[in-house]
Amino acid sequence: MKRYPTILAIVSTAAGAGVLSMFPPWWSVAIAAAATTFLFRLSPGRAFLSGFCGVGLLWLVIALIKDIGNEHILSTHMAQLFSLPNYAAFIAVTVLIGGIVGGMSAWSASLLTSRNKQ
Amino acid sequence: MSDHMDNGIQSNNKKGIVMPSAWAFVVSGFTFALIYVLNTSFGSLPAIGKVVDPTNGCWQNAEAINKKLNNSYVFPALNNETKVWFDERMVPHIHATNEHDLYFMQGYIHAYFRLWQMDMQTRAAAGRVSEVVGETALDFDRKQRRKGMGFAAENSLRAMEANVTTKQMLDAYTAGVNQFIEELHYKDYPLEYKLMSFRPEPWTNLKVALLLKYMADDLTGQTDDIAHSYLKAILPEGDFELLYPDKIVGSTPVIPPGTKFDTPSLPYPTAPSDSLAFPAYKTSDFGMERERGKGSNNWALSGNRTASGAAILCNDPHLALNLPSLWYEVQLQAPGLNVYGASLPGAPGVVIGFNDSMSWGITNNYRDVKDYYEIKPVDGSGNKYWLSGKQLAFKKRIEQIGIKGQHDFTDTVLYTIHGPVTYDLDYNEQRGLRRMLAVSWTGHRASNEQLAIYLLNKSKNYNDFTNAIQYFECPAQNMIYADRKGNIALWGQGQFINKWKNQGRFVMNGSDSATLWQELIPMSENPHAVNPDQGYLASANQCVTDSTYPYWYNGDYTEFRAWRINEVLSKTNNATIADMFALQNDNFSVLARNVLPIMLSYCTQISNPRLDTLRKWDYVLAANSTAATIFQLWWRNLYSDIWKDEFSRVPDYIIPTQERTMQLVMTDTALKYYDYRRTKKKEHLRDIVLMSYRETMDSLDVQEKGIGMQWYHAKNTSVTHLTKIPAFSFTNLRTGGWGNTVNAMKPHHGPSWRMVVQMGKKIEAYGIYPGGQSGNPGSKYYDNHIAQWEAGKYYSLLFMPNTDKQNDKIKFTWNASKE
Structure with a gap:
């Protein structure tokens, strides 16, 4: 079976998540991560990586665009609300949550569809 | 990583269909659980995943600093093209060709900037907070319902909808709010909805009525009847009057001494004997405590006291210092109407402000309009109570209180001839008085304050003004007036009861009809003064009149600010706007x-x-x-x-x-x-x-x-967000003043809107409130007025002439049309 570069899977995850996230619920990004895993037949390890990076990067980029345009007003308030040291920490938390959800979904999809290697 | 993961137990069935491993089920089960947890709100914690999602969650509330608000809208409900011009502080100047379109747009704009606040304040009025925050608010909700807030709002709604003018005004406003709500997707929700995990619901005319009752309750809801009953019982003869005079000697009253009052049209009612009128209480009947805080100043100077020769009007209502602010600045223009001032998000019109002919302001009047009656239930029945030897049936109102995450709570509120039973053995009075107490409140009456606001906004002269305020029944307010012809006036306005001496000063015996509220005092006989010799008028929650006023009343008055304002104004000649700023910021004790x-x-x-x-x-x-x-x-x-x-x-x-x-x-x-x-x-x-x-x-x-x-x-x-979330609040502001100074800056109450208007040939107006036009904590307009307000500074208010040409100070424009 052809082995696609992981970067392609990451891009695919991010793109799929980007399209799906235009429609709630927010966890539709998990579907994009899982679908990519299935399409690219990713091994569990690469699946997690591509899910984590794909969703995480997408969320990082959108959050950064919003945050820079807003000059950190909202992120500073949210950081205080969640007792985080500064706005950057709130961005990190956002990326981490997106990443973990994407990664776990992709990993799950990989395990659920993987065959015995014999 | 992958090798390790693949080492899990795997199995195939005999037909060759691949079955996932048990490990796969563990991991995917965990993933589902994780998503479920991140998608669920637990107690007061938000659904974290939903909130941090950058495409739909809180990040969408991060409003770009340089966001251009220019826009074109199509609203089929409009009759005609309507323009909204936003100035640099985001104050909208709404220019409409008819009143329907004007109030529709005001509703739309209030919702656009302040929807969550409108929702929460009306929920608070109605006793529906538990629905969105859970059981912690149940006690509060029960109290609201037992005070008869819903009952009061429904009564007022009937009056407002029976009047063609206010019916049309409310319908247009409500349609405007709903126009905005209908357009909303989750990602557009105000931040607080996302954090509290609930959603906007359709607006109604009833919600406007609830908001007005919320204000009425805030301003007239406190009463000392219960404490007075207790004090009267424990104090030696004479000491009660010594320590708690019903009117303090040495007051500089709202209506200047020497003002001649109209001959009363109603006779002074005879008081029943104390033993009949008032139940006696003992120390053991009580416990606990509470706090106070609201006050306000307003004053007007006639032209002979000002440098410009034009009348000046000043007002600073002291209310809870919250974010989003109670107030929202707006200018409203339609044919025959051009008004600027502070509006209440949730109600159409302008509450305090000025138009091209006159200006007006309000302070709380504090005359007692809320009295408690002890109810004597008929033993064993639960359905009846005694009144002068007769058994009367309670009317029951079932209050269904929704609670987030739990079953509804049902409370049955009993209504008597006096009003709703607020306290009984099942729901104790806050001082722990274990009696059945019903409350009579002028706020329960079917009054139409919205009509007063509508007419005030359009008033051209003193006659229009007095006509307008006839509809302002509750909360009673000291309404001050100044016009461009140099007239000034002040009314202690509201609907009052012709009381016998001490009626309602103590809890009354509700089982005798002699204690019932009697006739209403005609509102034209309310204390007032027009163009007094002293050349100025002022109110600051002090005693309303001297002893020559022919009707008896009591109230909850404070005098320090009034003493100071009268002292300063009586010595002020050639007053300038700067002098008025200085007096509003005066910290002299x-x-x-x-x-x-x-x-x-x-x-x-x-x-x-x-x-x-x-x-x-x-x-x-x-x-x-x-x-x-x-x-x-x-x-x-x-x-x-x-x-x-x-x-x-x-x-x-x-x-x-x-x-x-x-x-x-x-x-x-x-x-x-x-x-x-x-x-x-x-x-x-x-x-x-x-x-x-x-x-x-x-x-x-x-x-x-x-x-x-x-x-x-x-x-x-401090200026505190309505949820009390510290991250959205400001504390330790560098301000002087206290409750005993004109600048009444207390911990949580203070000048919620400062306004100074000089009614000259050209109207010169200044104002400020602590907050910003946007209710969104992610907007730069959320708190942009606070530093200026803290420093005691003002903004010059942009009052545009009523033409369809915009001013060069306008930053953004909305064009809204029917198609």
């Missing part, structure tokens, strides 16, 4: 000037640099003043020491007022209440002053090492 020299006179033997600081002090409670901190703490200790032993079981609020205490300290050095009961010695004023001095110095030592001695640190004025 009449209390300190009167009592501090007496307090210091007992300390001449003591050497302490803090006393030197006080001796040199100018009685100004400035933000950075150390003397202010020392004085206020010392006075608080003295005030409490005088009363605390005798009144240890009395709620703090209802110990004699600071005004009365000051008068006693100034006139009586041997009052028996100075005596400390635990000692054998008979204490004198000197002893209690020295005792409070020692206590004060001890706590100042702690204060000095802690937050420091500057007054603004000691008092901590």
